[in-house]
Amino acid sequence: MANLLYLVHRLPYPPNKGDKVRSYHLLRHLQKEHRVFLGTFIDDPADEEHLPALKAMCPDLHVARLHPLWARLRSLGGLIQHGPLTLAYYRNAALHEWVRQTAAMHGISASVVFSSAMVPYAMPLVPRVPMLVDFVDVDSAKWSQYAQQRRWPLSWVYAREGRELLAYERMAAQRAQRSFFVTPQETDLFLRLAPEAQGRVQAVGNGVDADFFRPQPSTPRPFAPGETAVVFTGAMDYWPNVDAVSWFVADMLPALRQRHPGLRFYIVGRSPTPAVQALAGEGVVVTGTVADVRPYLQHASAVVAPLRVARGIQNKILEAMAMGRPVVTVPACAEVIGASADDGLLRASDPAATVDAVDQLLRDPLGAALRGEMARRFVLNHFSWQAQLAAMDASLNAVLQPEKRHA
Structure with a gap:
């Protein structure tokens, strides 16, 4: 020693x-x-x-x-x-x-x-x-x-x-x-x-603590009954995260809500800046600090990470995958993790592709669940x-x- x-x-x-x-x-x-x-x-x-x-x-x-x-x-x-x-x-x-x-x-x-x-x-x-x-x-x-x-x-x-x-x-x-x-x-x-x-x-x-981040069937759903929830997690005073959610709300959320009127975008994370708080509205929920992020991931209809400014591996993506959720992200974030769409990590290089990828998950819940199972298996095999x-x-x-x- x-x-x-x-x-x-x-x-x-x-x-x-x-x-x-x-x-x-x-x-x-x-x-x-x-x-x-x-x-x-x-x-x-x-x-x-x-x-x-x-x-x-x-x-x-x-x-x-x-x-x-x-x-x-x-x-x-x-x-x-x-x-x-x-x-x-x-x-x-x-x-x-x-x-x-x-x-x-x-x-x-x-x-x-x-x-x-x-x-x-x-x-x-x-x-x-x-x-x-x-x-x-x-x-x-x-x-x-x-x-x-x-x-x-x-x-x-x-x-x-x-x-x-x-x-x-x-x-x-x-x-x-x-x-x-x-x-x-x-x-x-x-x-x-x-x-x-x-x-x-x-x-x-x-790595990711896959024992902590694992699906729990008894976990209460934090969303309203019948609500389609798309989730982003992260520290919301970090500028790349602020940029990501602002981009999603401006360029992707309107098209998704046209296709899925009951959809709401949940921004889950500590210390939201005034710019993030200003995004809150009928289709956007800004939670601020939550006691436990896992219920939001587990019960999300889709998880997104549209990070235009990103360096290295994004823990938010690994945690969502460990929770058995497929993730839609930009190619740069997917590349460093090494997972494919078959592993539950969908790549989308622009707003239109992001809308289509999220829409695909929402229209095929069984397929999304299967991708989520593969996502967790990928994390268990590669990211301890x-x-x-x-x-x-x-x-x-x-x-x-x-x-x-x-x-």
Whole structure:
């Protein structure tokens, strides 16, 4: 057993949104063999109630409070300097000091860093403490993609962040013993942007807790009797999700409601922005935070994920498939998962194709149920967390071997 430093940009509990799902399961995976010292931020007051549970799970814990408004102002001050605004957003002197003291007092053998934002906290320990970085996605490419979707001056700010963050990602990958991305596609993209990282990066995919996300016949239906419910799930203060539901409501929902007058679109997820709340109406329900997303998935007539701006594997798709529901999504999201229509993942590249795919599921409930069964089988066969995260073990063991030899 080694002492590991694990640095995460957002409290990895509860696992109720994409990045927190992965960071939580990585924490539990590391704890199976090692003592883990967790340094993290809390950026949502609602997460405060979960701190006792996380403390019980990981006693060696340091939590830094992050106030999003002040963090944004601090990061914008970085426009007059070189470097990514992301790093300024997550700058915290107390967390730096905790890392320094923890490394000095507890003989930290290696650091595992979740996202590029946390690399500055581990970097001062390199090379004495080897560093592994789970970038998850190529975040710099995300900002560059945002720049293409927004008007000036945000387009300029986002383009700058894409350039500056890529330079930092490349430096971090050079200093790290090993770096990871969530899909082979993200890995290949990073290697095209950072060819010097060849041989130093690999893909480690996401999983899904198929025991938790499984159909339960006794689960009450959360929809009105006779209602045809099309469901989207996700954190609704995340811009790609906001864009997805806005696009669906504007360009797809009217045609679907013409064909199915009783259809309602359910937007299920925490912290809906004013733009999302404004979508609510006769054909749209915005739930906000729900105690349990599973009933909405299980009883959905169809699940959609029309994400025009998306990086990596979408947990929302895996969770719906694990619940035995077929999903209609864009080709980019389906490609990284690797499932076909026969596996319950239908691809639709434009609004007309999305309308037709959803319509097909609604008109053939028995066929949709069969596709849902195949979707769950696909997830069980390909997306267990244990199998996915075990790919990190070889890299971690390699950096720990010198210590073992000198023990």
